[in-house]
Amino acid sequence: MQRPEIKKPDKGSGRGKNHIYVREAEGRVETTRRALGFVLMALFLILPWLTWNGEQAILLNLLDQRFRIFGMTLWPQDLTILAWIFMVAAFALFLVTTLFGRVWCGFTCPQTTWTFIFMWFERKIEGGRHQRMKLDERPMDADKFLRKSAKHTAWVLVALFTALTFVGYFTDIRTLFQEFFILQASAWATGSVLFFTFATYGNAGWMREIMCTHMCPYARFQSAMFDKDTFIVAYDVDRGEPRGPRKRKIDPKSEGLGDCVDCNLCVQVCPTGIDIRNGLQYECINCGACIDACDSVMEKMGYPKKLISFTTQRRLEGGKTKVFRFKSVGYGAALLVLTGLLVADIILRVPLEFDVIRDRASLYRENQEGWIENVYTLRVINKSQQAQEYSFSVSGVEDMQWYGPQSLVLEPESSEVVPVTIAIDPFFLETPIKEITFTIQSVDEERIRRRVRTNFIYQ
Template identity: 60%
Template sequence: MDQQSKKSLGREGQPITVQPARQGAATRGNPRNRIYVRKTDGVWSQLRRRMGWVMMGLFLLLPWLPWGDRQAVLFDLAQRKFYVFGLTIWPQDLILLALLFMIAAFALFFFTTFLGRVWCGYMCPQSVWTFIYIWFEEKIEGPRNKRMKLDQAPWDWNKLWRKTAKHSAWILIALVTALTFLSYFYPSRELYLDFFTGQAPGVIYFWALFFTFCTYGNAGWMREIMCLHMCPYARFQSAMFDSDTFIVGYDTKRGETRGPRGRKQDPKAMGLGDCIDCSLCVQVCPTGIDIRNGLQYECINCGACIDTCDDVMAKMGYDKGLISYTTERQLAGGESKVARPKLLGYGVVLGVMVLGFIYTLLTLAPVQIDVLRDRNQLYRETRDGLVENVYTLRLLNKTDQDQQFNLSVTGLPEYRWSGDQTVRVAAGEVYTLPISVAVDPFHLKKPMTEIIFELNSVDGQLQSQTESRFISSM
């Protein structure tokens, strides 16, 4: 708490007189009704900060991790190759991306049904960057009451340098964020060198300025507006909630009727509940809601109101938990059910998706052969009386080294191959090779024969095969 709150709670036997400043009060120089978030500390606030710094650290450091002669994580759009440590993902492997989207969707369903909007409060980039911006705002402009006075004060040197320092820090964070994001698509060492020496392509400067503007606007100015009015998650989350979903809840039976009192006064004798109506829970809320009004879609489950209420309850000598992570069923006096059909269903589907992703990842082939038949003519007879089929082979080398391959076909007793049977395919190349296979009709027992084209590297370490058909008659 700030000094104002400490003074209000610091006198034994004196009534609590803390009154919240109006959250929606428009202030000078602000185009919207500003929410001044009060700093709070506690278990959930510390957990949120640590998770935010961990996520921020991973985001900043991943592009700088080396992996051989390149960075560990690089999405090379120009070459259509995605590098994730030792894994190279090609456009042909985009089923992995589809599986990732499906896993993300069912993970969202599962965790929202179980823990409510916890993603928004602890891991959403909008929340993480907003809290980082608020942290700088507190360090430069001071706690909540000082920030309010500063915004209402006329412009002078103190206000000018503080506002300039704050927005400079915000813009610097936004620029670092933009360049870090671009580092996932453009080699990081080249990016920073080219960017600050004026050698980067124009498209880099455009996207750097665009993402800088978006980060600065979203985390510095938009803040809760993004959560309340622009993020679709806030709107459809109610479809995943049920009576056993863990939410931030206020115990109405215990807290009502609200009212100020001294520490040594008996609230029951005064006809009051445990809530002293200090409204600190409103002042620490990043979306400016009053959790005492019940479950609201604006709540992002960050737990800030839990920490500040527990602190007030401890100072008053009451039990903690007036505001807590709970369920609607528990607030109504029932017992929550964790293992329920909807949650189990989401969990099973999520588990299947994760296993499918792992299996697909482990079975990715480093080389691949595709076969296209000549559609203009199914087969033809050669001058030698042989039946000939024409194919186009597409050889994909997904490795980081050039490879030499031998080609063959199985399923035919004797055949004549026209075209190269030993080819060299560069790293990352899709090599197209037209060939024909001819067979003596004496050896063909059926009008259509199942065959297999095989691709083997000269060193014998890489191989791939695909099925096709050899047609000899209609």
Template identity: 50%
Template sequence: MSNQIPLHNVTPPTKKDGDTFDLYASREKIYTRAFTGVFRNLRRAGGLLLFLLYFGTVWLNWGEHQAVWWNLPARKFYIFGATFWPQDFILLSGILIVSAFGLFFVTVFAGRVWCGYTCPQSMWTWVFMWCEKVTEGDRHQRMKLDKAPMSGHKSLRKTAKHCLWLLIGLVTGLTFVGYFSPIRELLVDFFTGQADGWSYFWVGFFTLATYANAGWLREQVCIHMCPYARFQSVMFDKDTLIVSYDPRRGEPRGTHRKDTDHKAQGLGDCIDCTMCVQVCPTGIDIRDGLQIACIGCAACVDACDSIMDKIELPRGLISYTTEHNLSGQVTHTLRPRLIAYAVVLLAMIGVLTSGFYTRPLVGLDVSKDRALYRENAEGRIANVYSLKVMNKDQVDHTYVLDATGLPDLKLHGRRDIKVPAGEIISLPVELSVAPEHVPPGSREVIFTLRDIENSDTEVHTQSRFVGPSIR
């Protein structure tokens, strides 16, 4: 018997001349069966935590505003005690890169556990499947209901299911939009008809997207639409933890007779009950080997273990294992690829953390007036600038403005600038130089903004001072 994960030939059979076959197979609806087990409990606990984070964080306040609020009109993004501006978007890029490498690391180590335990598509699909069970019954009851002709009983159950789906989609959409428009005001305005058109559009969009993805598309998203399913195989190796069936122990399959040793009958431990297929949210048979549709949720592991308990055989016929382990070889936990991902991931986390804590909490933007230069009331050559001072901190600050770069350079205008927390102050500033000290052409000048309370906090911005070409 082969020690490799078994593969089934799915090539369409050869047809006679003139015969045709359809290359497109219509989707068969998946009816999942209810089950219990260790991995189901683990997934439910993790899902509960993620739902609490998603639906709960939006209701938290920090000071005078929502704790997490992406205020797009003001171009300010609040994440608890930190305020981010468009200039800080490099940090967002860093977060996305760290997340990607974190996903690579987890995939090399444990396959598609992200898909099975934390992916929003999977989490919402499990919730929608629970709604099906509540309104239409377990697997065999749903199959029977779908085959039955339309009746008042069937219509009532179907309507209840879709109402629950739409309600969950609506709550999901309102919560998502609540991260961009304060949730408390949004709810009042939404249900009183006072919200703006974009709020209604986006709430409706995410309501229908949730309803369609988790209610109708389901495994089609995982198999055909998700790019992660396509490149995951590149990151797998023979030491990656994957959900697998042990053919050495399970084959050949067959029904075990009572009070008879099934080994003496030439049978393996698999009784071909198909419970592993009935609980799979993507409808695959894990006994056919590693497949792109497997999301690593371990539902089949829980189902198979429950059957092994009933027939008093050891658990683990289907389990998290590796190809090396299945073939009787040693599994290497620490290997070059995994170590490389870990090192790069830790290095990027360090750089991102350092960038976050060392980012300046004050910003200075300088724009020169269109006029080249002019002579002011004092007879000095003057240039006018427009300054924007950004306070990225959560408390008010007072800054001192200065300018250097030319001899006898004089700053006209406000020098002490008080900026409220998370606000931008715009002001005009004039720099002047005595005619005898004005260099020909243009020269660089440097604006310096220093925090009065903390002299170590300062920013510098360059600009140009323009004078007559010929003195």
């Protein structure tokens, strides 16, 4: 059967004055979405408050260029690990999109999660869909003013708490909460909190579906990962058409009708205001609200459920969905390889950075004993979260003298510069340039070791 002609939503769709009045959905999909949203929200709120070795467990310190993630501290020199993390996240998103469509948008995207939170406050304060429509139509009075004020106050408080928590990932969250409310926070922290408060309030309270349909790039390039075997929220045209109202006890086939009663509930519960019966649309975020709305109507009418369901185009055409196909296997293989590289990089990572810099002001000098001296600067960074004691050594020549400290104690996540002088008997310098190797070794952990090759210059 041909798809029905796409129609513009009428007033019942909730698009009056370009505003979508979303009806509350109840059902198994909505329950799952709420449970997942609750878990993710709890993680977001709890993680910055956790401690590890007496310090904030997750602290992305941009000012000091250090990212602390539980027992690991990432410095600018650890850019590869951050790159692997971003690539793993990207390919995981590609794989999930290929298999399940925009399920990320509907169930885990922060924009969706906060939008539904704001909508919950809106329903509790202003009432259901029809009550909100009537409230907006009537002139301003005391009741309307109080309800609107209460709603926007709740939105601002949620946005403020969200902003404080988010900024708490980048600065000490306990200090931030204390200093912000007594107006002692730094200009950077205060400005960031106010900015993200405004952004959250605007995105989840006012822009909502505009973020998903016009500003999010994911909605635009997702079609490149879709195929006939991608699970999407879809309407069964063959079963539902022709649509139309009817009495509950009448057999729809006797009236020449499909199972769709044209109640428009699937449109009213959609957070982006689309009609899923018009086919796949980029505005659909796969939240499944229309599934719950349609299933409730089918149950009341005594019809089978899943007129709207998570399904594939191939299944709707009577075929069998292929989960393992070239695209999904390719993304899966790439994800496994990248995950393996990320894990290997983390396991093999040495929490120590060691650089050797020759003194360029003077290539060499001769001391009173006739030995040739070169001056070096040893730069050491302790990238671990524990204090470390290191010892220095040099190799590559049979006889040499070391002037300067040969051991160093460094506090966690700190760095120090150590000037040293190496003197070599000219008898052992067969060429003007001699390659030597500096070694730094942790006294407590044998695996923490770095070697750096450099040149000793004579003549």
